[in-house]
Amino acid sequence: MRITHRHLEAFRAVHLAGGFTKGAQLLGISQPSISRLVQQLQQAVGFTLFTRIDGRTVPTAEALALHQGVERSFHGLDEVMQHADNIRHHRVGSLRIVSMPALAHAFLPGVLARFMKERPGVVATLQIERTDALPHWITSQQFDIGFANLPVDKPGIQTELFDEAEGVCVMPAAHSLSAKKFIEPKDLRNVPFIHSGPNGRMQASIRHMFEDAGVHCDVQIETPLAAVACRLVEEGAGVTIVDPFTAHLYERQGLVARPFRPELKFNFGVLFPSYAARSTLVRQFMSAVSEERDRILGRAGAPRSRARGTAKPSSRKAVA
Template sequence: MRFKLRQMEVFRAVMLTGSINAASKMLYVSQPAVSKLVAHTETTLGLRLFERAKGRLIPTAEAQALFREVEQVYQAALRVDEFARALALGPASLLRIACSPSLAPAIVAPAIVELKRQLPGLRVDWHTTLMADMPLEVLSKTVDVAVTSLPIEHEHLEVVPFMRGRMVCVLPPDHPFAARERIALADLKSEPMILFRRDIPFGTMIARACQQADVELTSVVDVTRADQGLALVRGGLGLAIVDEYATGGVDCVVRPLVEDLEMVSTFVYSKFSPPSRSAMALMQAVCRRADELGRRIGAVNF
């Protein structure tokens, strides 16, 4: 390997700080050592990475392109380091969770709070992501368990339904429809809409419902996350259709739809790796949260 990890680390430090002096302080090494390694890296790669100007290093276009790749490698290395440290503490000391963004505040966050009170020594790595990315994350063991707004189909994944919800319409408080108890898709034909992209599950669900109702909605902005749509509704750009769990605490009017756009939330984990005790504890806490909301379905036993 011509471009070694130590060279990447020094190159990244110079890119972030803009000078040999600052990079050496960041890495706790001498300036000559950093300068020598930068020069050696340029020679071995056959690339001019920096232009020298008044004591600063100006990255070339090649350096900018290389930095994007190096940053991905560096972040991956940090995750490996974190994982190794967790293994040293014991295999059950780290729980990695992914969830759909709309489930984060109302469902998953309270469950994590409960879990940490039960297991204060447990380290939790939690992020939100789109459902399209979850299968790879679970199967590659980047996460231990995923919590999805809608079911995922994959032959190597266990998909366990635990909660039912519905799509709702969100509108500004001063909109005429705010006086209605329910809103039909047909009512929205002439309204500016903020809609999920059609290539993601929520967007597909809404498009299918519109097709069945023989309704064509006009999207002024396509989004991938409910919080994006809610922010645009608050700004007065239009109305949105989102899942009900995303609407907690929003300063907008939320109305159920006449049409029943049902969503079934699930736990997802690998068929090849049974969930750990901490993963099962998390799923139990999530189920209790679903119980509190009166949305629990199925008899999930962990």
């Protein structure tokens, strides 16, 4: 006869309850039913499982040895059920994110850390790559989500505009320009300036803007990383223009940021592999990212993203 889980369940119940009647009550079945199951198990294993001593049901030595193996089996089953519960509530799985430096240095770590605190069984990856290298990682499905400057035009990628991200001028709180509501190129005449941007196009666009205004831009330092530029501002090396997400982090550390005019658009986008379904974990993370974006930019409840095959940048001057 084949031993089933029901046979082991009956044996375990009698052993734990100390009798057939109480064991049957534990399982919610009749006493004859549990007796029949235990009898069938005895026939299958070839030895007696319980005996009567002074009116009590007592497991035999063989039953005690068998019980150890049964408990291991039930413990394994409990682990399986717990794992299934974790999957059902999205507490396990993996989340693979690749991002351009601007968002990976200042914005994403905070969101990801808070997201992971509620999901201790999830394993996450946050890798930093240049925008021009990101499409390869997404189309090869080595990552679930990518953050890059738009436009990205490559088959196999679905893009969404995450935020146009208007540039801001970052300076020390005691700087004379901090009293202004917004900063224009003319305000930065002969002011030590730190050029930053994810690529040469950003720096070139800023230079053209100063040239169009007839203002000499006193570039002291150039760096491709907005976070490095803000650190240099902290050290008194000058002022810089960066995205609002990087600026937000350094405002918390004592710098101030003012809108820059005319507007500079970073055009941050989100990339997904076109031929892979987005998991619930991915959707939940994107919801958390969008909420944090709107909180930082003061746009709570104002959705900004739009899905498309390949996103187009804003019709205004795009510098990303």
